[in-house]
Amino acid sequence: MKTSQEIQQLKNSFANCREEALKDFYTFLKFQSISTDPAYKKDVLACADWVTSYIKKLGFHVEIWPTTGYPTIFAHYDKAGPSQPTLLIYNHYDVQPVDPLDLWTTPPFEPTVRNGQVYARGAQDNKGQCFYVLLALKTLIEQNGSLPINIKLCIEGEEECGSAGLSKIVETKAKELSADYLAVVDLGIPDIDTPTITLGIRGMMTMEVEVQGSHSDLHSGSHGGMVFNPLHALVELLAGLRDKSGKITIPGFYDDVDAISDKDKKSVSWDFDEAKYEKTFGTKVTGGEINYSPLERNWLRPNLEINGITGGYAGPGFKSVIPAKASAKLSCRLVPHQNPQKIGKLIADHLEKHAPKGVKVTVHVHPGGDVAARSSADTAIATAFTKAYEEIFGKTCQKIYCGASIPVAVKLTKASGAELALVGLGLPDDDIHAPNEHFGLDRIEKGFLSIARTIQLLRQG
Amino acid sequence: MKTSQEIQQLKNSFANCREEALKDFYTFLKFQSISTDPAYKKDVLACADWVTSYIKKLGFHVEIWPTTGYPTIFAHYDKAGPSQPTLLIYNHYDVQPVDPLDLWTTPPFEPTVRNGQVYARGAQDNKGQCFYVLLALKTLIEQNGSLPINIKLCIEGEEECGSAGLSKIVETKAKELSADYLAVVDLGIPDIDTPTITLGIRGMMTMEVEVQGSHSDLHSGSHGGMVFNPLHALVELLAGLRDKSGKITIPGFYDDVDAISDKDKKSVSWDFDEAKYEKTFGTKVTGGEINYSPLERNWLRPNLEINGITGGYAGPGFKSVIPAKASAKLSCRLVPHQNPQKIGKLIADHLEKHAPKGVKVTVHVHPGGDVAARSSADTAIATAFTKAYEEIFGKTCQKIYCGASIPVAVKLTKASGAELALVGLGLPDDDIHAPNEHFGLDRIEKGFLSIARTIQLLRQG
Numbered sequence: 001m002k003t004s005q006e007i008q009q010l011k012n013s014f015a016n017c018r019e020e021a022l023k024d025f026y027t028f029l030k031f032q033s034i035s036t037d038p039a040y041k042k043d044v045l046a047c048a049d050w051v052t053s054y055i056k057k058l059g060f061h062v063e064i065w066p067t068t069g070y071p072t073i074f075a076h077y078d079k080a081g082p083s084q085p086t087l088l089i090y091n092h093y094d095v096q097p098v099d100p101l102d103l104w105t106t107p108p109f110e111p112t113v114r115n116g117q118v119y120a121r122g123a124q125d126n127k128g129q130c131f132y133v134l135l136a137l138k139t140l141i142e143q144n145g146s147l148p149i150n151i152k153l154c155i156e157g158e159e160e161c162g163s164a165g166l167s168k169i170v171e172t173k174a175k176e177l178s179a180d181y182l183a184v185v186d187l188g189i190p191d192i193d194t195p196t197i198t199l200g201i202r203g204m205m206t207m208e209v210e211v212q213g214s215h216s217d218l219h220s221g222s223h224g225g226m227v228f229n230p231l232h233a234l235v236e237l238l239a240g241l242r243d244k245s246g247k248i249t250i251p252g253f254y255d256d257v258d259a260i261s262d263k264d265k266k267s268v269s270w271d272f273d274e275a276k277y278e279k280t281f282g283t284k285v286t287g288g289e290i291n292y293s294p295l296e297r298n299w300l301r302p303n304l305e306i307n308g309i310t311g312g313y314a315g316p317g318f319k320s321v322i323p324a325k326a327s328a329k330l331s332c333r334l335v336p337h338q339n340p341q342k343i344g345k346l347i348a349d350h351l352e353k354h355a356p357k358g359v360k361v362t363v364h365v366h367p368g369g370d371v372a373a374r375s376s377a378d379t380a381i382a383t384a385f386t387k388a389y390e391e392i393f394g395k396t397c398q399k400i401y402c403g404a405s406i407p408v409a410v411k412l413t414k415a416s417g418a419e420l421a422l423v424g425l426g427l428p429d430d431d432i433h434a435p436n437e438h439f440g441l442d443r444i445e446k447g448f449l450s451i452a453r454t455i456q457l458l459r460q461g
Numbered sequence: 462m463k464t465s466q467e468i469q470q471l472k473n474s475f476a477n478c479r480e481e482a483l484k485d486f487y488t489f490l491k492f493q494s495i496s497t498d499p500a501y502k503k504d505v506l507a508c509a510d511w512v513t514s515y516i517k518k519l520g521f522h523v524e525i526w527p528t529t530g531y532p533t534i535f536a537h538y539d540k541a542g543p544s545q546p547t548l549l550i551y552n553h554y555d556v557q558p559v560d561p562l563d564l565w566t567t568p569p570f571e572p573t574v575r576n577g578q579v580y581a582r583g584a585q586d587n588k589g590q591c592f593y594v595l596l597a598l599k600t601l602i603e604q605n606g607s608l609p610i611n612i613k614l615c616i617e618g619e620e621e622c623g624s625a626g627l628s629k630i631v632e633t634k635a636k637e638l639s640a641d642y643l644a645v646v647d648l649g650i651p652d653i654d655t656p657t658i659t660l661g662i663r664g665m666m667t668m669e670v671e672v673q674g675s676h677s678d679l680h681s682g683s684h685g686g687m688v689f690n691p692l693h694a695l696v697e698l699l700a701g702l703r704d705k706s707g708k709i710t711i712p713g714f715y716d717d718v719d720a721i722s723d724k725d726k727k728s729v730s731w732d733f734d735e736a737k738y739e740k741t742f743g744t745k746v747t748g749g750e751i752n753y754s755p756l757e758r759n760w761l762r763p764n765l766e767i768n769g770i771t772g773g774y775a776g777p778g779f780k781s782v783i784p785a786k787a788s789a790k791l792s793c794r795l796v797p798h799q800n801p802q803k804i805g806k807l808i809a810d811h812l813e814k815h816a817p818k819g820v821k822v823t824v825h826v827h828p829g830g831d832v833a834a835r836s837s838a839d840t841a842i843a844t845a846f847t848k849a850y851e852e853i854f855g856k857t858c859q860k861i862y863c864g865a866s867i868p869v870a871v872k873l874t875k876a877s878g879a880e881l882a883l884v885g886l887g888l889p890d891d892d893i894h895a896p897n898e899h900f901g902l903d904r905i906e907k908g909f910l911s912i913a914r915t916i917q918l919l920r921q922g
Contacts, residue, residue: 036778097780103677125680161778188683202682206779215743216564217895219586221663221865222649223742224794225749225764232703232748232767239700242693281688282676286819288686297686305681306692307782308773317497317622318667318790318827319558320865321768321894329779333685358747366779404682404781433782434678 007391010452013139014445024054025131025444028093029111029120035070035094036161044070047093048157051130055153058138065173067165070094070157074176077137077151084460086150087381088179088416089451090408091130091186092159095122096433103435117438125432128439129185129424130155132447140452148459152179154412159186162206163407164368170408174415181381181458182418184406185451188426190271192440195389195397197382198422199268200299203334203372204405205344206307207365209234209351210327213358218322228358230326231311237351237361238306238328246289246297248304250350256337260292260300267377269398270295280429299401304332304347333403340369370407379419380458388453392446425450468852471913474600475906485515486592486905489554490572490581496531496555497622505531505555509618512554512591516614519599526634528626531555531618535637538598538612545921547611548842549640549877550912551869552591552647553620556583557894564896578899586893587647589900590885591616593908594646601913609920613640615873620647623667624868625829631869635876642842642919643879645867646912649887651732653901656850656858656911658843659883660729661760664795664833665866666805667768668826670695670812671788674819679783689819691787692772698812698822699767699789707750707758709765711811717798721753721761728838730859731756741890760862765793765808794864801830831868840880841919849914853907886911 014021031047034040048064052073056062060075073093098108098121106112108121122128133153140147154177156166170177189196211230218227243249272295278284285294288303297303311326313319332343344365355361376382377399386397402422413420425443426432475482492508495501509525513534517523521536534554559569559582567573569582583589594614601608615638617627631638650657672691679688704710733756739745746755749764758764772787774780793804805826816822837843838860847858863883874881886904887893 036780037776039777096782097774097776097778099774099776100678160781204682204781213744216892216897217561218742219865219894220766220768220792221665221794222863222889222893223759224766224792224864225758225762226738226746226755226864227742227744228748229766231770232699235696235699235767235770238693238696277687281679281684283674283688284819285687286817287689287693294687298684301686303686305685305690305783306696306773307681307780308775308784309692309696309770309787310775312767312769313558313560313790314769314771315498315558315560316500317558318792319497319768319894320621320665320792321557322766323769324895326770329774331681331685331779331781333682356747358745402683403685403687404680428683431677432683433680433780434785436677 003391006456007449007453009143010449013143014448017139021135026111028127028131029122030109032109033094033157034097035158037097044094044157048073051093051155054134058141060153065169067169069165072157072166073153073155075153077147079146080148080150084149085180085458086152087181087183087455087458088152088154088177088418089133090182090184090412091133091155092126092157093130093155094157094160095127096160100435105436113441116441118441119436119438121437123437124426124430124439125437126159126186128444129426129447132444133185133451136448136451136455139448140455147455149455152177156408159407162366162368166408167368167411170411170415177412177416179416179418181421182413182416183381183421183423184409185424186406187402187422187424188428190400190428192427193393193395195393195395196400197377197385197397198402199377199399200374200401201372201409201422202403202405203338203340203370204331204407205334205340205365205369206329206331207344207347207363208327208329210325210362212325212360214324217324220320220322223322227322228356229322230359231323233356233359234309234311234326234328237354240354241304245291246287250346252346253343257302257335258337260296264300268400298403300335302332302334302338304330307331333405334372336372336374338372340371341365344369370405371410373406373409373413373420375420375422381419381421384454384457385421385423387457388450391453392449464852467917468910468914470604471910474604475909478600482596487572489588489592490583491570493570494555494618495558496619498558505618508554509534512616515595519602521614526630528630530626533618533627534614534616536614538608540607541609541611545610546641546919547613548642548644548916548919549613549615549638549879550594551643551645551873552594552616553587553618554591554616555618555621556588557621561896566897574902577902579902580897580899582898584898585887585891585900586898587620589905590646590887590908593905594912597909597912597916600909601916608916610916613638617869620868623827623829627869628829628872631872631876638873638877640877640879642882643874643877644842644882644884645870646885647867648863648883648885649889651861651889653888654854654856656854656856657861658838658846658858659863660838660860661835661862662833662870662883663864663866664799664801664831665792665868666795666801666826666830667790667792668805668808668824669788669790671786671823673786673821675785678785681781681783684783688783689817690783691820692784694817694820695770695772695787695789698815701815702765706752707748711807713807714804718763718796719798721757725761729861759864761796763793763795763799765791768792794866795833797833797835799833801832802826805830831866832871834867834870834874834881836881836883842880842882845915845918846882846884848918849911852914853910
């Protein structure tokens with residue numbers, strides 16, 4: 001069969017199943033599977049059950065891997081036999097918290113379509129991308145009675161809080177995970193018309209900083225000027241972590257960071273439209289290490305961000321209080337060779353050492369963390385995705401890096417012994433991790449086509 | 462009658478009415494009269510009604526003065542006639558917010574007695590001190606059929622959020638407020654055995670600072686290192702407001718501040734037990750301008766405190782977010798000659814001028830604010846309070862300053878044309894403005910005695 005015929009057949013199949021598929025997608029989106037907040041435990045587990053049931057119906061053999069946190073759903077389909085390669089696909093069924101809730105136009109767990117976009121928490125990250133993978137498998141099986149290659153699925157429930165559970169067991173599951181190719185379907189494209197594969201993602205370290213002053217909150221008149229306000233200590237400590245050029249001031253922070261090489265510069269597309277970025281996000285690219293270009297800072301340089309600060313009175317009006325305690329959540333994105341725990345300890349030691357007299361600084365570096373991953377554009381899996389994307393988009397497939405992290409990507413690559421591909425159809429303005437996250441219905445179709453077509457292209461003989 | 466007999470009679474009257482009086486006190490404490498948060502409007506108004514009703518029963522003529530915010534209760538008792546002086550007493554019926562609620566041992570609006578202390582929001586500030594004033598008036602009337610001097614009451618409902626409403630009308634009410642003496646009963650004593658009158662309080666300016674970055678929250682991986690995180694901008698701006706010695710760095714901030722004079726040093730008691738302070742509050746006196754002594758910093762120097770910061774994710778676990786917005790609540794305590802609006806504008810201009818590129822800083826200086834007040838130890842009212850306290854405590858009455866503020870004190874003094882006395886029986890560790898605020902039942906009695914006895918001592922002829 002000709003390429004164009006095979007693509008057309010997939011398109012027809014999608015058109016036939018679209019209505020029912022979207023119903024399933026909305027059901028998936030309705031689960032409040034927020035993994036970082038224990039209040040949602042029941043919802044996260046119910047979501048895992050739904051995904052498991054969906055996969056079982058496809059004829060996959062499913063194993064639920066218990067972890068220290070939420071279960072990982074592992075499934076395999078071996079009917080293509082030993083002459084065909086095995087593709088391991090990674091997704092996750094958990095999502096980020098939804099606050100600030102009042103900024104959502106429609107409730108985050110009531111999927112709503114506006115202008116061809118589905119609005120819901122997880123609509124893109126990663127339920128949208130997970131769903132088009134599952135739909136591609138379902139449709140190929142319905143269309144042909146079987147899959148052309150062997151498929152393994154690894155769908156976890158803690159990606160949004162660091163994948164601690166899966167990380168701990170992944171090495172012991174090397175046999176089960178063993179595969180020729182690994183597709184991590186949680187990445188993106190720079191704009192709606194440009195197919196792209198990603199050659200690297202950053203690692204990550206997260207921590208909490210707590211500054212304790214007095215036993216209890218104090219009246220800011222009766223005590224103001226005498227005690228060291230924990231909020232002052234916190235802002236001074238955090239401000240001191242970066243210099244005026246955006247460079248991290250902690251000794252040793254950059255020790256393991258490679259200089260940006262000519263290879264790095266040549267292997268990917270460096271197109272960046274600053275005016276478009278500013279218009280889309282309403283802010284300038286003035287943060288971070290200003291001596292590097294915006295994409296260098298986001299792709300190939302580590303950085304440190306404050307992700308939350310709490311302390312004192314946050315309600316309407318005013319309260320004359322010196323809080324007993326103030327705290328912050330920090331994270332670093334890391335580049336190859338940087339170890340998250342080593343970086344965490346450097347920052348923790350620095351903050352504790354610089355605590356002003358009168359307050360106690362306690363830093364909790366979250367266990368684990370993830371190292372940066374790199375993948376090659378020359379592998380069979382990268383070649384197959386490149387070809388599939390070019391057939392579907394009708395345009396040359398670009399190569400980029402990504403500033404985000406997939407906690408378990410490196411460990412999964414090692415354990416499976418597979419060639420890694422980092423793919424996906426997220427757009428920079430999908431508002432993932434933010435209010436009004438959304439994903440285009442057109443990308444459900446394109447994602448479905450890209451997975452189905454890549455599977456066809458990986459078939460041997 | 463001898464002094465000792467008069468005091469004993471008051472003590473007997475207190476013993477007789479104690480049980481019923483405490484019931485009334487607990488009713489007063491149960492009103493959630495949080496003036497700064499509009500959600501409590503109904504409760505604040507209900508509290509005002511209860512106070513009004515209590516005063517009316519004493520035979521006072523009561524006027525409710527509407528303001529732009531909550532009403533001020535004004536009441537007068539003129540039966541002592543023109544040969545007797547008039548004492549104006551100021552209190553407030555509103556209270557501070559209660560968060561962090563989880564740190565309260567018992568609910569803030571369910572008064573509970575433990576070890577002789579009543580625990581409730583407002584138990585001291587200012588419902589406790591307001592209540593013993595009312596109880597003294599009630600008991601004197603019951604005991605003697607009338608009051609020995611003329612009394613006016615000014616009990617407002619917005620002290621905890623800056624007294625904006627009363628401040629605006631106080632000059633127009635000069636005739637009604639006209640008095641010989643003004644007692645502001647909202648102050649404290651350094652320890653339970655030491656009677657004290659206060660010769661000065663600081664002024665206050667409050668403001669909110671908002672830093673806006675992108676249109677919406679951003680994923681900290683996809684955007685980290687590129688944009689200027691509003692939380693980074695906020696901590697850098699706030700950290701920059703003070704130098705290493707605790708001095709405020711804003712040009713002009715100290716322009717109107719007088720040097721601490723010999724008179725200041727001689728007129729009050731400078732006893733300060735640093736070890737005891739550290740033990741009581743669990744923190745050292747290492748904050749503020751370290752080149753001044755702790756009491757100088759709190760009493761006679763202006764300061765700037767951060768009273769709250771909000772931005773990003775504050776829930777359990779972690780969220781990989783660069784927030785669109787971060788904000789802070791700030792306040793300054795001011796000394797004589799410093800103008801709150803002038804100081805507010807200096808800080809606002811400084812913050813807006815130093816905003817890093819890529820974020821927008823907006824500062825809202827709350828209207829009004831209050832100037833510092835001073836009172837003399839040589840007036841008839843100070844003399845009467847000093848004698849009453851010495852009779853009741855059996856110890857020499859000390860003079861101190863106070864670092865806190867009574868927003869309307871200066872305006873009220875001017876409008877009434879009265880001699881000002883700043884008095885009260887608050888203790889530094891009553892946890893006002895904090896969880897587990899409390900007030901001793903022994904101080905309800907001592908407060909009652911001090912007011913009743915001062916009124917007796919002010920009687921002419």
